[in-house]
Amino acid sequence: MWQQVELALSQSAHRALVTLANFLPGFLALLLAICILTIVGALLAALLRRVLTLLRFDERLTHSSIIPFEWAPSHSPTLLITRVVFWGSVVLGCLIGISAFDAAYAGNSQMSFFLVPYLTHSVGAIILFIVGTLIARFLARTVLIEAVNARLSYARFLSLGVKWLVLVLTTAMVLDHLEIGGTVVDLAFGILFGGIVLTLSLAIGLGSRDIVSRSLEKNADSDVTPINQAPRSQTTSETLRHF
Amino acid sequence: MATTSTNPAALASDATTPAETGLLIHLASVSAEAIEPALSNLALAFPGQSFAVAIPDVAPNLTASPSFDKLRLIPYTPAAPSATNWVLTAADYFNTYKLALEHSKTACLILGANSHTVPAESIRNLAATTLSSGSDLAVGHYHPGPREGLLNSAILYPVSRALFCARPRFPLAVDLGVSIRMAERLATVAQRFTAAAQDDAILWPVSEASAAGFTLAEADIPARCAPSPASADLNSLLTQLCGSLFADIDTKAAFWQRMRSTLPARSIPQATQSNESIDVAPMIESFHLAYANLQEIWALVLPPHALLGLKHLSVMPQESFRMQDNLWARIVYDFILAYRLRTINRSHLLGALTPLYLAWVASHLILVHSGVSPERHVEEQALAFETDKPYLVSRWRWPDRFNP
Secondary structure, eight states: OHHHHHHHHHHHHHHHHHHHHHHHHHHHHHHHHHHHHHHHHHHHHHHHHHHHHHTTHHHHHHHHSSSOOOOOGGGOHHHHHHHHHHHHHHHHHHHHHHHHHHHTSOTTOHHHHHHHHHHHHHHHHHHHHHHHHHHHHHHHHHHHHHHHHTTOTTHHHHHHHHHHHHHHHHHHHHHHHTTOSTHHHHHHHHHHHHHHHHHHHHHHHHHTHHHHHHHHHHHHHHHHSOTTSOOOOOOHHHHOOOO | OOOEEEETTOOGGGOOOHHHHTEEEEETTOOTTTHHHHHHHHHHHSTTOOOEEEEETTOTTOOOOGGGTTSEEEEEOOSSOOOOOSSOBHHHHHHHHHHHHHTTOSEEEEEOTTGGGSOHHHHHHHHHHHHHSOOSEEEEEEOOOTTSSHHIIIIIHHHHHHHHOOOOSOTTOSEEEEEHHHHHHHHHHHHHHHTTTOTTOBOOHHHHHHHHTOOEEEEEEOOOOOOOOSOOOHHHHHHHHHHHHHHHHHHTHHHHTTOOOOOOOOOOOOOOOOOSOOOOHHHHHHHHHHHHHSHHHHHHHSOHHHHHHHHHHHTSOGGGOOOOHHHHHHHHHHHHHHHHHTSSOHHHHHHHHHHHHHHHHHHHHHHHHTTOOHHHHHHHHHHHHHHTHHHHHHHHHOTTTOOO
């Protein structure tokens, strides 16, 4: 009995070690590919920056273009190119690493079957998340400024609502891309998204109640007012001429 | 530095015959309905004289009328069409120079939309200033009411004066007189935009003239119906005009950083006291709303000192609501800098400026209502911009190091 238990334990330990031994080279290859391509990317970026600076690339581009682009010092064309080269190398490293990881396993390996698509999708998911966050921030700011200039007292609330709408949408897309959660994510997203939209609609509806009633009153008054009656005096802000 | 002279009342008798001196009058942005009155007005301005008038072919069936039969009409199809008519655009400058070259003219008078409302004497005055004073650019000097031309008084004039040391009160006047070399320079700049299908781009003739070292003059136009902007929305107006001005400032940074001279103060005309009540409450409310919501965006653009000034402004009662001249000057300078550095998206930046501009307007109107001459306040404001110019220069050169 004890011998059988010992045998079973040693066999399972052996299997675990074999799996680990199979996993480690692939994982190391993945890490190595990312590290090497990151270093190569950094070197290329540094080299490119030096060459472009020597060639006065920014000045040449500004002078030769038909429309004078106004590049900020912190967003110069040189910096843009070097960053694209660097991050391109990192992404390339990820892709090569994933291919190496995939190659380290036999085609019918369960580990390879689950992990490789997951790793590949995770690169897309990270990009999706970054883009979604940027869009959410941009839209939130746009809505906030426009709403403030339109004198809406619930401007911040509206801006936050839009931001969370986009973030929830992004999160749902990321989870869907990673194939995590399945229908739970769809359901939760539908409930959350619908809830936010309903909340915003109620908030805007309740907040705009006064505006709508004033507008209706104004229309009703104008319908009743005889044509020959003198028009109501306008407020000064309406008579201002800004240009 | 561009030299500036003022010719407020050139006499009709002094005006040399335009045809003799090679003056081309270009009725830019004239509508089909306004062509006949505009031509009649020109005939009235130069009675018995024959000279060339370029008009876009918006009215092909224009019949010769006895009221302007001595004018030599030059209908033309614009090489670069422009849909904007409330301000002179790149297409207008480009077309003017092209026409002047084709007809071998030495100077041009560009009259904007509603030119039929410009008094005949003012047109003569502008022509005389262009021809007799030897200036390269003659700019119309209008006399708006205290509630008119506010964006010009708040930003365009003081910034243009402080940075480019240019005296014209209306840097974006719609009535101009230009010498052929000035027209050429403007056309060269305009061509960059028209080549990229940006025919409606706004150019800044005053800063161009200053940068080129050309002479500037102003011609008095006391009464004129100013064309209204296409969009009544203040945000889009502010975005369009300030965006264009800030971009121009960025382009000419190497020039205006060297300009250190201060212009002498203008003579302030006697203002008529306005007893009409002012409803500035919506503007102040707009500022308060923005103060409560846009702090995080303003904090990216404005230094702590300006934010403190806005905090003080936000707690002021309406009766004593007053934005200090130097605070407004620094706010505008910080926004110009943020535009250059792209601290935030440029449309967001200009949108965040709108409530601050409304606060300035409210402050200005309250001051005017209290008896201060609007022109005096505008001049004091311009002086504050001149005084604070070293601040902009320092921050422009070392944006991270100099941040009080």
